Amino acid sequence: xxxxxxxxxxxxxxxxxxxxxxPDFDPVSWMWLALLGLVLPVGVLVLGWFL
Amino acid sequence: xxxxxxGLADRSAWPLLPAERTWGRWRLAIALATAAAATWCYxxxxxxxxxxxxxxxxxxxxxxxxxxxxxxxxxxxxxCGRFGIDSVAAxxxxxxxxxxVIPSLMQIISIIGWNSLLLIFFAKSATQxxxxxxxxxxxxxxxxxxxxxxxxxxxxxYFSLLWGAKGVATISKILVxxxxxxxxxxxxxVSHHWADLAAARPTLATPDRLWNYTTGIELGISSTxxxxxxVGAMIRMAPNARTAVLPVMLGMGAPVPLLSFIGLAGVLVLxxxxxxxxxxxxxxxxxxxxxxxxxxAANFGTAITGIYSSAIGLRNxxxxxxxxxxxxxxxxxxxxxVIGTLIPELFFAKFGTFLAFLGVGxxxxxxxxxxxxxxxxxxxxxxRGIYERDPxxxxxxxxxxxxxxxxxxxxxxxxxxxxxxxLTFTSHGPYRFLTASLPAALSAAVVYLLxxxxxxxxxx
Numbered sequence: 001x002x003x004x005x006x007x008x009x010x011x012x013x014x015x016x017x018x019x020x021x022x023p024d025f026d027p028v029s030w031m032w033l034a035l036l037g038l039v040l041p042v043g044v045l046v047l048g049w050f051l
Numbered sequence: 052x053x054x055x056x057x058g059l060a061d062r063s064a065w066p067l068l069p070a071e072r073t074w075g076r077w078r079l080a081i082a083l084a085t086a087a088a089a090t091w092c093y094x095x096x097x098x099x100x101x102x103x104x105x106x107x108x109x110x111x112x113x114x115x116x117x118x119x120x121x122x123x124x125x126x127x128x129x130x131c132g133r134f135g136i137d138s139v140a141a142x143x144x145x146x147x148x149x150x151x152v153i154p155s156l157m158q159i160i161s162i163i164g165w166n167s168l169l170l171i172f173f174a175k176s177a178t179q180x181x182x183x184x185x186x187x188x189x190x191x192x193x194x195x196x197x198x199x200x201x202x203x204x205x206x207x208x209y210f211s212l213l214w215g216a217k218g219v220a221t222i223s224k225i226l227v228x229x230x231x232x233x234x235x236x237x238x239x240x241v242s243h244h245w246a247d248l249a250a251a252r253p254t255l256a257t258p259d260r261l262w263n264y265t266t267g268i269e270l271g272i273s274s275t276x277x278x279x280x281x282v283g284a285m286i287r288m289a290p291n292a293r294t295a296v297l298p299v300m301l302g303m304g305a306p307v308p309l310l311s312f313i314g315l316a317g318v319l320v321l322x323x324x325x326x327x328x329x330x331x332x333x334x335x336x337x338x339x340x341x342x343x344x345x346x347x348a349a350n351f352g353t354a355i356t357g358i359y360s361s362a363i364g365l366r367n368x369x370x371x372x373x374x375x376x377x378x379x380x381x382x383x384x385x386x387x388x389v390i391g392t393l394i395p396e397l398f399f400a401k402f403g404t405f406l407a408f409l410g411v412g413x414x415x416x417x418x419x420x421x422x423x424x425x426x427x428x429x430x431x432x433x434x435r436g437i438y439e440r441d442p443x444x445x446x447x448x449x450x451x452x453x454x455x456x457x458x459x460x461x462x463x464x465x466x467x468x469x470x471x472x473x474l475t476f477t478s479h480g481p482y483r484f485l486t487a488s489l490p491a492a493l494s495a496a497v498v499y500l501l502x503x504x505x506x507x508x509x510x511x
Contacts, residue, residue: 003440006372009065013435016066016134024129024292024430036300037121041114048110049264 061216062376064366066434067135067287074288078220079295080302082285085223086356087278087303088230088310089349090172091165093326095274095307096314101255102263105248108315111264112308115271120304122492123279126420128299131283132292134434138283139364143437145423145499148444149451153460155364157412158280162361165277167390167398169350169357174200174391176346183339201391205384208355212362212380216288219359226352232345233310236326240313243333244320251319262483266476272488275307276413284360358383369440411473414488415463415495419456422496427503455502463495
């Protein structure tokens with residue numbers, strides 16, 4: 001017999017399931033992630049190697 | 052009184068509703084920057100300064116930290132940001148409805164360790180400050196003041212966090228100024244010692260230039276990977292993952308390398324990364340006082356976020372789900388109080404060993420989460436499955452544990468250890484070309500995907 005969820009938690013899950021949260025990242029977010037997490041560090045590392 | 056009626060949702064590990072996720076970009080960035088900037092920054096800089104000159108060290112730290120931050124954010128960010136849950140809850144799809152205890156233990160040990168270090172540092176700075184200001188009672192020594200100051204700091208954190216996330220946000224708004232003080236300190240050191248800095252050579256650099264550079268990058272990556280436990284509890288307060296992108300990458304990722312330059316420059320020029328000591332050398336007692344206030348504020352701000360994140364993580368245990376917030380905070384902060392008041396010096400002496408092994412685990416964990424969310428599940432996560440305790444639930448696996456994740460985590464740790472011994476910094480194989488964290492994350496991701504595929508076929 002599965003343990004029931006607390007009423008408040010069940011309510012929250014229902015609310016969130018009824019209102020889908022949409023995608024995690026949009027194209028602009030991906031652009032920033034790629035720029036700050038890949039392009040910038042790789043560029044800085046290449047530059048740093050020659051210093 | 053229900054959770055919602057009491058406005059207490061930020062003190063639970065349950066998903067936050069859109070109306071409760073009120074932190075905008077600036078508020079989140081300030082909270083993250085305050086959390087990121089702490090004593091560890093100049094310790095990280097110090098270690099890098101043993102192997103690299105200032106310019107290469109700065110580049111390695113910047114590159115490494117930003118790559119590490121990307122890994123942490125891609126691992127925990129999407130699920131925490133979409134559903135308003137913390138980092139530990141976000142591991143349930145990968146590790147299972149019982150297996151999440153493994154990352155939870157990693158989080159608890161990591162945060163207790165870091166907070167003990169930070170608060171002992173805070174207490175030592177307070178002791179130094181009293182001494183510099185001539186306020187140190189004649190009959191007392193540092194040995195007596197440090198435990199008392201640690202206890203005082205823990206009490207302040209406890210009372211601040213009785214407000215939940217609001218306490219974190221309020222304290223952050225006040226303490227964020229220390230980030231600017233840190234940058235000013237860097238400017239002072241660089242402007243006073245530019246010639247020395249440009250000419251300074253690292254003391255432990257090996258003849259292998261590539262090894263030195265890779266080690267600097269590795270230190271940057273592994274340092275920011277230890278942000279994994281903190282990031283979820285903060286970004287769940289923002290409306291969605293998209294809002295958190297710039298605050299995380301710039302508010303949390305950028306201050307770490309910038310403030311690490313303080314330790315890097317300090318150890319290269321003055322052979323000490325302690326800003327209080329070298330600022331006294333550069334500008335006398337007044338500068339030393341500013342530095343000590345900076346250290347105290349920085350560590351206090353980080354510790355408050357750490358204790359909050361840890362308390363939220365503990366909420367995932369069914370036994371603590373309904374524990375009063377005040378009691379839960381007490382349970383979270385108690386180990387820090389014990390370490391900080393009873394064994395501060397012993398903890399200091401053994402801390403490096405503890406931390407070195409801890410860092411090994413977060414790279415594979417990030418690899419597993421990224422592979423699971425983007426490749427295995429293709430972004431389909433069941434929120435109900437994260438919380439249900441049904442033996443036939445979405446993430447029940449085998450007895451509540453996903454063997455694929457456990458195997459991948461173990462193998463990822465083994466890959467890290469095979470490439471780099473974090474205690475002795477003895478490296479093997481292609482470490483000098485690849486670092487240790489990145490292959491550990493990648494191998495864990497690949498093993499997780501393969502093991503999941505095998506498990507799926509077996510289930511049919």
